[in-house]
Amino acid sequence: MDETALSEMSTIDQYVVRRATYSDLPEIARIARVTWEATYNETIAPENRREFLERAYKPENLADGIDAPDHWFYVVETEGKMVGFGHFLRRYHPTRGRAELVRLYILPEYQNRGIGAALLKTGFKALSKAGIEQCFVSVQSTNQGARRFYERHGFTYHRTHGQFLGTQIVTLVEYIRDITQTDTVQ
Numbered sequence: 001m002d003e004t005a006l007s008e009m010s011t012i013d014q015y016v017v018r019r020a021t022y023s024d025l026p027e028i029a030r031i032a033r034v035t036w037e038a039t040y041n042e043t044i045a046p047e048n049r050r051e052f053l054e055r056a057y058k059p060e061n062l063a064d065g066i067d068a069p070d071h072w073f074y075v076v077e078t079e080g081k082m083v084g085f086g087h088f089l090r091r092y093h094p095t096r097g098r099a100e101l102v103r104l105y106i107l108p109e110y111q112n113r114g115i116g117a118a119l120l121k122t123g124f125k126a127l128s129k130a131g132i133e134q135c136f137v138s139v140q141s142t143n144q145g146a147r148r149f150y151e152r153h154g155f156t157y158h159r160t161h162g163q164f165l166g167t168q169i170v171t172l173v174e175y176i177r178d179i180t181q182t183d184t185v186q
C-alpha cells in the first residue's frame with residue numbers, strides 16, 4: 001500500500017459515526033443546505049430547494065427521528081466537526097421488515113473519503129439487528145455519483161417514479177437492497 005493510501009486510511013479512522021441528538025439538528029440543517037446547493041444547483045430550482053429545506057429540515061420536523069424506535073439517524077464527525085449525516089427509518093409493511101434511507105448527505109469537501117460507506121455500514125448493521133430484511137433508497141435520476149455509490153453498495157434498480165418538489169416534478173430512481181445476517185458482522 002502506498003503512502004497516500006495509508007494516510008487516507010488513518011484519516012478515515014478519525015471519523016466517528018454516532019446517533020444524532022436534538023442539539024445536532026441546526027448543524028444537520030446547515031450541512032443539508034450546503035450539500036443540496038452543490039448537488040442540485042443545476043437540477044432543482046433555487047426557490048424549490050429553499051422551500052423544501054426550510055420545511056424538511058426545521059428542527060421540530062426532524063425531531064421525530066431522534067431517539068425514536070424505528071429511526072436510525074446518524075451523524076459523522078471529525079476533529080469535533082460534523083461533516084455529514086444519514087437517516088434510515090422503518091417503512092410500513094404488514095409482513096416484511098422494510099426500511100428506507102431517507103437522507104444521506106456528506107459535505108462536498110469530505111466526499112470520496114469513505115464516509116458515506118461508513119455511514120451505510122453502520123446503518124445496515126443496525127437494520128440487520130432490528131430484523132429489517134430490505135432497505136430502499138430513492139435518488140434523483142440525474143444524480144450519477146449517488147447512483148453509482150448505491151449500486152456499489154449492493155442496491156439494485158427497483159422502479160422510477162416522479163415526485164413534486166414545489167413547482168417542478170423530480171424524477172427519482174428507487175433502489176432496493178437486501179439486508180442480511182452478513183450486515184450484522186461487517
Ligand SMILES: CC(C)(COP(=O)(O)OP(=O)(O)OC[C@H]1O[C@@H](n2cnc3c(N)ncnc32)[C@H](O)[C@@H]1OP(=O)(O)O)[C@@H](O)C(=O)NCCC(=O)NCCS
Nearest residue numbers: 008039104105106111112113114115116117139146149152
Ligand atoms: C453520495 C454520497 C452520500 C456518498 O458519500 P461519500 O462519503 O462521498 O462516499 P464514499 O467516499 O464512501 O464513496 C464515494 C466514492 O469515493 C471513493 N472512495 C472511498 N474512499 C476513498 C478514499 N479513501 N480515497 C479515495 N476515494 C475513495 C469510492 O471508491 C467511491 O466511489 P463510487 O462512488 O464510484 O462508489 C456523498 O457523495 C454525497 O453526500 N453526495 C451529495 C449528496 C447526495 O447525492 N446524497 C444522496 C442523496 S440520495
